[in-house]
Amino acid sequence: MFQQNIALKPFNTFGIEASASQFFAFQDLDSLQLALKHAAKAPLLVLGGGSNILLTQDFDGLVLKNELKGIKLLNETNEHFFIEVQAGETWHEFVLTAIANNWAGVENLSLIPGTMGAAPMQNIGAYGVEIEQVFDHLKAVEIATGELHEFKHSDCQFGYRESVFKRELKAKFIITSVTLRLNKTPDFNTSYGAIQETLDTMEVNDLSIKSISDAVINIRQSKLPDPKEIGNAGSFFKNPTIDKLDYEGLKAEFPSIPGYQLPDNKVKVPAAWLIEQTGWKGKTFDNIGVHKKQPLVLVNYGGGQGAKIRDLAFEILDSVSTKFGIELHPEVNII
Structure with a gap:
């Protein structure tokens, strides 16, 4: 059933207050196809968990909520x-x-x-x-x-x-x-980040996919805010990749800059490090800000406006570009 003027705050993990002029939740393929016929050429926004979007205004169109299960x-x-x-x-x-x-x-x-x-x-x-x-x-x-x-x-x-x-x-x-x-046979991957260290702390002797999952959950919960408590969409920015020569030039100027070698003479640089070095980590502006533990995460402490979070993101992009000459790009879809 199509609904009119529906509040979207429950459907986005940032907790942004916005509304949709039309809203339709579909649980099967036939319903989706019928909704698309009804929508004709109206603007569409498809929502799943709403964990990778930033709403900056009301949506004047049809929001389709994907509820396909199985x-x-x-x-x-x-x-x-x-x-x-x-x-x-x-x-x-x-x-x-x-x-x-x-x-x-x-x-x-x-x-x-x-x-x-x-x-x-x-x-x-x-x-x-x-x-x-x-x-x-x-x-x-x-x-x-x-x-x-x-x-x-x-x-x-x-x-x-x-x-x-x-x-x-x-x-x-x-x-x-x-x-x-x-x-059917696990290929355990424990070399990245703090997984092995966390497994050691957990005193895991019999490695399994469950123990790796538990370690990852512990790490993520220690670093990232729960959207149920603080509005956010996880990592807001992608980690940039730059040419190896450019990285070596930055390394000469900023000796502590981390980097991970990739194929084709590329280096991935952690966006979190770049953002922290430009002074944004933990900054708050009224009811929005940059998370105090993880600078990749922008947060809404309650009542924040999506447009202001977007503007904050662009300020961060400008700061990183000015200091390091590296262009960051949002991972979150800005709507």
């Missing part, structure tokens, strides 16, 4: 499980389901907010793992025609925190299900 074992081989997950499933709940069933490969991605539908769109990643590493295919409805299409790994053109759905096909498809290829 997790299904499609097939298995000697080495893999092929699991189809409906796009409205909460990502972390799916990870817990995978762990309970000994489906390995997503344990390092524990506690990432959002839904399954947004996961391949963003190519979510953490602690040395990205979803593209376990991705098999997805299904998506074309907004213009209502037709269902299948996208294989190569079709998605995955990149760092992006895919074809954030570029050429942006706002042209609605992802309805994702099929992942998970492992």
Whole structure:
């Protein structure tokens, strides 16, 4: 059923007060296709968990809330499980389901907010793992025609925190299900960040996908604010990649600048370090600010306006560009 003038505060983890002129929640494919016919050429905004958007104004169009549910074992081989997950499933709940069933490969991605539908769109990643590493295919409805299409790994053109759905096909498809290829034999990844240190602190002797998941959850909870307590959308900025020669030049000027070597003579520089060095960490401005523990995270302490958070983000971008000559880019979708 279509609803009019619906408040969107419950549907975005920033907790921004905004409204939609029309709102429709769909639980099956037929309902989605009917809604698209009804919408005609009205502006569309598709919401999953609302954990990767910043609303800066009321939305004068149709908000479609993805509530497709279901997790299904499609097939298995000697080495893999092929699991189809409906796009409205909460990502972390799916990870817990995978762990309970000994489906390995997503344990390092524990506690990432959002839904399954947004996961391949963003190519979510953490602690040395990205979803593209376990991705098999997805299904998506074309907004213009209502037709269902299948996208294989190569079709998605995955990149760092992006895919074809954030570029050429942006706002042209609605992802309805994702099929992942998970492992029967775990390939433990504990070398990234503080995972091994945390496992040692936890006195884990028998390594498992559950113990890695528990370690990642502990790390994330110690560094990142809970959106239920402080409005936020997780990491607001992507970690930039720069040429190795440029990095070496910055290293000469700023000896403590960290960097992670990538292929093709590229270096990834932690955006959190850049933001902290420009003095933004922990800064507050009325009821918004930069988180005191993690400068990648912009926060709404209550009653903050999305437009002011956007302006703060752009000020941070300017500061980093001025000091280091590095262009940061938002990971969050600004609407």
